[in-house]
Amino acid sequence: MNTTHIDIGLARYSDWAFTSSVVVLVVALILLAVELAYARGRKVEARELVGATSGRGAAVGADSSTPGVIADTPTRSADERIGRAGLALVYVGIALLATCIVLRGLATARVPWGNMYEFINLTCFSGLIAGAIVLRKPQFRALWVFVLVPVLILLTVSGRWLYTNAAPVMPALQSYWLPIHVSVVSLGSGVFLVGGVASILFLLKMSPLADRDNGLGRMIQRLPDGQTLDRIAYRTTIFAFPIFGFGVIFGAIWAEEAWGRYWGWDPKETVSFIAWVVYAAYLHARSTAGWRDRRAAWINVIGFVAMVFNLFFINLVTVGLHSYAGVG
Structure with missing residues (x-):
C-alpha cells in the first residue's frame, strides 16, 4: 500500500477540484437560499389567485373548452428557476468533490482516505450522495439549504x-x-448528517417559532410538514446505524491486529461507541x-x-491512538 512516488500534477488537480467544489456549493447554497426566501410569497399569491377565480370557475371552464382557444401554459417563476439552477450546481459540486477524491487516490496510488483531510472529504461526499437520493423530489429542494451548511x-x-x-x-x-x-x-457518518x-x-417545525409572522417563521413554514421531516430522519438513521456499527466493529478487529487488543477505550473509540448507543x-x-x-x-x-x-x-484536542490522522 505504501509508495514513494507521488504524482504532483494529479495532486494539484485534486486540490483545484476541491476548491472548485467548495466554490460551486457556496453558489448553490446562495441560489437555494434565495428560492427558500421568496417561494412562500409566490405560494401566497397563488392561493389568492385561486380564491379570486373560484367564483367564476364555470366561466373559466367554458372559455378553456372553446375550440381554437389554447389555455395559457404555466410558467416557472424566477425564484423556482433560481432554485433549479442551485440544485444543478449541487450536482456539479458533488461531481467535483468526487473528482478531488479520485485524483487524490491516483496521485498517491492508495485509497484516498488516509488522513483527516481526506476522511472529511469522503464523509461530506457520502452525505451529499445521501442527500441527492433522499431529497430528489422537487418539494424537498428547500432542505438542501440546511444540508449544505454543515457540509460547507x-x-x-x-x-x-x-x-x-x-x-x-x-x-x-x-x-x-x-x-x-x-x-x-x-x-x-455522512448519512447520519442528513438524518441529524x-x-x-x-x-x-414543531416549535412555536413556526407560527410566528417573521422571517424565521416564514422560512420554517416553507419546509415540508413535520411528519415528512421525521420520516426522513428515521429512514436515514435506520440505514446508517448498522453501517456505522460495522465500521466500529471493523475498527476493533483492526485494533487487535495492530495493537494486540480489540478495545482500549481510546477517546475516539469511546465517543464513537457513545454515538452509536445514542443512535440505538x-x-x-x-x-x-x-x-x-x-x-x-432530540x-x-x-x-x-x-x-x-x-x-x-x-x-x-485529545491525544490517543487515533491522533495519527494527519493532524499536527
Whole structure:
C-alpha cells in the first residue's frame, strides 16, 4: 500500500477540484437560499389567485373548452428557476468533490482516505450522495439549504486547517483494514448528517417559532410538514446505524491486529461507541409510544452532535491512538 512516488500534477488537480467544489456549493447554497426566501410569497399569491377565480370557475371552464382557444401554459417563476439552477450546481459540486477524491487516490496510488483531510472529504461526499437520493423530489429542494451548511463548514475546516499534502500513507495505517474501516465509517457518518439535519428541522417545525409572522417563521413554514421531516430522519438513521456499527466493529478487529487488543477505550473509540448507543436509543425511542416525535428527535440531534464532536475534537484536542490522522 505504501509508495514513494507521488504524482504532483494529479495532486494539484485534486486540490483545484476541491476548491472548485467548495466554490460551486457556496453558489448553490446562495441560489437555494434565495428560492427558500421568496417561494412562500409566490405560494401566497397563488392561493389568492385561486380564491379570486373560484367564483367564476364555470366561466373559466367554458372559455378553456372553446375550440381554437389554447389555455395559457404555466410558467416557472424566477425564484423556482433560481432554485433549479442551485440544485444543478449541487450536482456539479458533488461531481467535483468526487473528482478531488479520485485524483487524490491516483496521485498517491492508495485509497484516498488516509488522513483527516481526506476522511472529511469522503464523509461530506457520502452525505451529499445521501442527500441527492433522499431529497430528489422537487418539494424537498428547500432542505438542501440546511444540508449544505454543515457540509460547507466541514469542507472549510478540512481545507483550511486539516489539509495535508499528498503523501504515502503513514506506517500506522498500512493495512488492508484501512479502506474497509474508514470507508464504512465515512458512509455511516455522512448519512447520519442528513438524518441529524432532518431532526433539527423537525423540531423547528414543531416549535412555536413556526407560527410566528417573521422571517424565521416564514422560512420554517416553507419546509415540508413535520411528519415528512421525521420520516426522513428515521429512514436515514435506520440505514446508517448498522453501517456505522460495522465500521466500529471493523475498527476493533483492526485494533487487535495492530495493537494486540480489540478495545482500549481510546477517546475516539469511546465517543464513537457513545454515538452509536445514542443512535440505538433514538431508534428505540422512535418505536416507543410516548417517545416518538420531539423526544426521539432530540435524541437523534444528540447523536448528531456526538458525531460532529468525534470528527474534530478528538483529533484536534485529545491525544490517543487515533491522533495519527494527519493532524499536527
